Amino acid sequence: MPKIKDLSLAEAGRLKVEFAEQHMPALMRVRQDFEKAKPLKGIMIAACLHVTKETAVLAKTLAAGSAEVALCGSNPLSTQDDVAAYLAKEGIDVFAWHGVTTEEYYWCINQALATGPNILIDDGADLISTAIKENKLEGIICGLEETTTGVIRFKAMERDKALKLPIIAVNNAKTKMLLDNIIGTGQSTLDGILRATNILLAGKTFVVAGYGNCGKGLAKRAEGMGCKVVITETDPIKALQAFYDGYSVMGMDEAAKTGDIFVTVTGNRDVIKGRHIEKMKSGAIIANSGHFNVEINTEELSSLSAGKRTLRPNLEEYRLKTGKIIYLLAEGRLVNLAAAEGHPSEIMQTSFCNQALCVKHAAQNRGRLEKKVYDVPHEIDRHVAELALASYGVKTDILTQEQKKYLESWEHGT
Ligand SMILES: NC(=O)c1ccc[n+]([C@@H]2O[C@H](COP(=O)([O-])OP(=O)(O)OC[C@H]3O[C@@H](n4cnc5c(N)ncnc54)[C@H](O)[C@@H]3O)[C@@H](O)[C@H]2O)c1
Structure with a gap:
């Protein structure tokens, strides 16, 4: 059972999310592909993210791929209660409201973990750290991390041999770090x-x-x-x-x-x-x-x-x-x-295309990933840039065979 502030705010949340969908065409393209291929069938996801309209577009995209999604907030003050209400109405297990106390914050995290997830999406490492500390890792294939601070925490765990699951550092994708962060x-x-x-x-x-x-x-x-x-x-x-x-x-x-x-x-x-x-x-x-x-x-x-x-x-x-x-x-x-609403939707679309495609990558590589911190595969990063450029109608030049060969060779000089 979701726990949010007020279900009657759902309509206001829906309008916000529809506006975000209009400004996240690349992620909507991923959603269309997910709707057809259903790559997340049988996958349960627990996500600890800022509950904003953009996160709602991601959650609905994962659900379109047939995943079951539980969501908790990743900061006591960042949850938008109308968005949380809309998602709860759409069948997402949301445990989040604006102004949670520290105790409530971790209660929400534990509720998300109690849904029995296979993939964890984190923003700041609190969800995955809790799963590790409380030994709630059964059935978990992989974790994905959205921000620099979370990646630093997981790299520290890797160094101390305390990392108990594979992690994909979504933050470190170029189409995340060079757009979202900057x-x-x-x-x-x-x-x-x-x-x-x-x-x-x-x-x-x-x-x-x-x-x-x-x-x-x-x-x-x-x-x-x-x-x-x-x-x-x-x-x-x-x-x-x-x-x-x-x-x-x-x-x-x-x-x-x-x-x-x-x-x-x-x-x-x-x-x-x-x-x-x-x-x-x-x-x-x-x-x-x-x-x-x-x-x-x-x-x-x-x-x-x-x-x-x-x-x-x-x-x-x-x-x-x-x-x-x-x-x-x-x-x-x-x-x-x-104090505001986080990044604009257009920026979050590239961050969340990376999240959605890395979830698919993790599901497809179930059992093959090691307990270490992985970078986002270059093909995903590049594909996300292509999706975003296509949504703006921007075209790039294409390397000729001669140029590719030249760039890969060492024989040519002065
Ligand atoms: N507000 C947001 O929406 C948002 C978005 C992305 C990242 N973040 C967070 O912002 C923080 C920074 O992320 P980033 O990607 O820029 O990291 P980064 O590692 O690229 O940059 C951090 C910089 O801070 C410097 N630094 C460290 N201690 C310092 C000190 N005491 N005084 C001055 N400088 C110091 C480091 O040398 C480094 O250059 C992280 O906590 C990250 O998770 C927030």
């Missing part, structure tokens, strides 16, 4: 900041912590909105890249003094600590777009504060004991999903 996070993070505050971006000093894929996309979009962008990094190569891309690069202790808006996207903890907050200007806005809410040390923010009040959804004003004001967005959770 373009999607760039746009949707600004969207979250604007929906929470409606602040003017032009002229502001915008500090991006982490110049990985997400950070690069965010820096570029913030620059495009007229911000002066400052990058903080710990990796000298990424820092040098940011410097050559024209940004100011400095440590957070320095950046704290100059920034108006701060966004962490590192996948690391304590990137903004109390000592940084003490140096910030009054009125500074801080937010996080990395996977977990550990990037901003909100406990230290609280202990520096004399009080706080919620001004509007996802906008909290902390009054420091010194009298300064600091604004925290979405409690330090992923601002693009908590």
Whole structure:
């Protein structure tokens, strides 16, 4: 039995999902193929994903392939209750509602695991880690991971010989990482900041912590909105890249003094600590777009504060004991999903084409995959790009036989 907030929201959810379907033609093409071939017959899937309209399009695509799908949310604040209601009405076992407590969050994960899945789709590794820790792995063929932080956790398990099932790192597909993380996070993070505050971006000093894929996309979009962008990094190569891309690069202790808006996207903890907050200007806005809410040390923010009040959804004003004001967005959770709706459908279509096609790949390779972290097969990655290009009517050149031969040979030189 699904558990959601309110089934009467299903109609609003349906309208949202129909809009997303119009903007995910590549995934709809995969759905058509799944409808015909039914490649997931007899497969049960448990997915722990942000319950958005795009995730609904994926869930329905998997169901079209004849899979049975259970879904739980992958962040306490990212579930859209109307979408959850619509999916429950469509026969998906949804265990998710906006604002779950930590205890409820893991209850939902355990309900999804109790459906007896064969394939696990995760976003941040909480579902699969729970299955491993609680030894609920019977019948499971493979796990798929959607985000950088989850892949890092699984690689750590692989290194420590604690990985108990094969994992496909969907995050690492080029058609995921170079589109979703860069373009999607760039746009949707600004969207979250604007929906929470409606602040003017032009002229502001915008500090991006982490110049990985997400950070690069965010820096570029913030620059495009007229911000002066400052990058903080710990990796000298990424820092040098940011410097050559024209940004100011400095440590957070320095950046704290100059920034108006701060966004962490590192996948690391304590990137903004109390000592940084003490140096910030009054009125500074801080937010996080990395996977977990550990990037901003909100406990230290609280202990520096004399009080706080919620001004509007996802906008909290902390009054420091010194009298300064600091604004925290979405409690330090992923601002693009908590304060906005996550990435646009067009971006999620390539991420979720990879998920759907990797589920099919895992089902077809049942019993043949080893307990290690696999990359997405190149043919799938390439096919996803072709599907997306075709949906825009964009054509590419095709290598001639001579060109292929030339690229594969070593004999030709000056
Ligand atoms: N908000 C979203 O929708 C969304 C989408 C994709 C990924 N993510 C998450 O965002 C995070 C970053 O993902 P990514 O793909 O950009 O990862 P990445 O590995 O490409 O980049 C992370 C960068 O942060 C840097 N870093 C680490 N610790 C730091 C510190 N203390 N200060 C400054 N920089 C530091 C690293 O050197 C690296 O360059 C992950 O948690 C990922 O799961 C969020």
